Amino acid sequence: MARVVVVGGGIAGVYFTSRLLELVKDVEVVLVEPEDHHFFVVGVPMAFGGLLDFQELVFPLAALRRVRHLKFAATALSQEKDKPCVRGAREGPVCGDYIVLAPGAVRIGSVNYWTLNGAQELYNKVVSAKAVRFIVNVFTPVMGFQELAYAIKSRFPEKEVSVHVVYASPDYDFLLDAWASKAREIGVEVSSDPPEWRQGELHVSVPAVKAHPLAANLEVAPTTFETDIERVYLIGDSSLIKLDLPPVGWGALWQATIAAQAVASEILKGHVEVEVNQWGGRDKDSFRNWLTYRMTTGTPLVHLRGLYDLWKKIIKNL
Numbered sequence: 001m002a003r004v005v006v007v008g009g010g011i012a013g014v015y016f017t018s019r020l021l022e023l024v025k026d027v028e029v030v031l032v033e034p035e036d037h038h039f040f041v042v043g044v045p046m047a048f049g050g051l052l053d054f055q056e057l058v059f060p061l062a063a064l065r066r067v068r069h070l071k072f073a074a075t076a077l078s079q080e081k082d083k084p085c086v087r088g089a090r091e092g093p094v095c096g097d098y099i100v101l102a103p104g105a106v107r108i109g110s111v112n113y114w115t116l117n118g119a120q121e122l123y124n125k126v127v128s129a130k131a132v133r134f135i136v137n138v139f140t141p142v143m144g145f146q147e148l149a150y151a152i153k154s155r156f157p158e159k160e161v162s163v164h165v166v167y168a169s170p171d172y173d174f175l176l177d178a179w180a181s182k183a184r185e186i187g188v189e190v191s192s193d194p195p196e197w198r199q200g201e202l203h204v205s206v207p208a209v210k211a212h213p214l215a216a217n218l219e220v221a222p223t224t225f226e227t228d229i230e231r232v233y234l235i236g237d238s239s240l241i242k243l244d245l246p247p248v249g250w251g252a253l254w255q256a257t258i259a260a261q262a263v264a265s266e267i268l269k270g271h272v273e274v275e276v277n278q279w280g281g282r283d284k285d286s287f288r289n290w291l292t293y294r295m296t297t298g299t300p301l302v303h304l305r306g307l308y309d310l311w312k313k314i315i316k317n318l
């Protein structure tokens with residue numbers, strides 16, 4: 001039976017696992033993840049918007065039936081007896097016929113809205129602030145601040161909410177431009193100037209994001225996401241950054257679907273075969289077009305609710 005080691009139980013790792021188990025009935029999946037739970041980070045704005053409780057975004061990995069969870073942080077890749085493997089500081093090697101790296105990205109900054117505690121802490125500050133201003137002044141900002149701004153404005157219409165994109169990589173332009181006109185429609189101000197400081201306001205400096213150390217020296221094929229190490233794939237935020245795409249969950253879903261098809265077809269047919277999927281197309285340019293369309297037409301919180309309901313079913317089946 002083929003053995004697939006998935007490193008990282010976030011959006012990309014979970015969705016990859018779910019698609020793989022649908023495509024190949026007879027496969028062993030091992031999940032290397034340092035946390036006890038999966039955190040549905042894309043849903044954080046829903047909790048800010050009051051659509052659900054923060055705790056509902058947490059899914060314990062001990063409840064998984066078809067996936068074996070190994071609790072450690074992978075620190076290095078290696079090759080043992082012709083198989084790709086990962087090791088932790090004290091653990092391993094854990095080897096498989098395939099390794100799928102989905103460790104997310106490293107986020108650097110003074111605010112943290114992608115973990116349970118960090119998101120709750122920020123929410124508490126939002127509640128008592130007169131106005132909330134997100135300031136982007138880094139080359140590669142952590143995405144999600146736009147959805148948080150929407151959610152805060154929807155829940156607290158009396159608060160002023162604004163986004164100040166003072167500086168960001170041109171790679172984000174296509175996404176932020178499409179988003180800005182929608183934001184203005186619902187009352188979130190968008191500008192390229194920094195805000196003035198006023199008493200009682202909350203200013204949130206959006207942190208920067210960079211590729212995970214595990215991914216640092218890898219090259220990624222833009223069509224299958226296999227790396228330059230055979231049978232090692234890289235998907236999710238780190239992969240998107242390496243491909244000059246913004247690190248967003250839609251990208252993680254697109255890549256997870258494609259990588260699952262690639263691994264499944266190789267297991268079942270002996271060669272890699274992938275088809276265009278509903279999440280975004282055949283390559284990075286078609287994904288970029290799809291995402292721009294999605295950003296200009298979407299109604300974020302409602303879309304997220306649908307995704308969350310789908311997600312609960314996905315986790316239940318793992």
Ligand SMILES: Cc1cc2nc3c(=O)[nH]c(=O)nc-3n(C[C@H](O)[C@H](O)[C@H](O)COP(=O)(O)OP(=O)(O)OC[C@H]3O[C@@H](n4cnc5c(N)ncnc54)[C@H](O)[C@@H]3O)c2cc1C
Nearest residue numbers: 008010011012073074103104114144236237247248249250
């Ligand atoms: C508040 C917020 C709202 C967002 N909203 C949206 C949205 O509406 N739409 C959208 O498209 N995107 C959104 N995003 C972006 C989206 O959440 C990310 O792009 C997505 O989570 C990336 O998935 P990932 O699996 O690559 O990383 P993550 O979801 O961050 O998961 C990475 C996982 O890897 C684990 N890990 C880390 N290091 C190691 C290691 N060494 N070994 C093993 N495991 C490791 C982590 O513990 C984690 O579980 C939002 C982000 C935030 C913060």
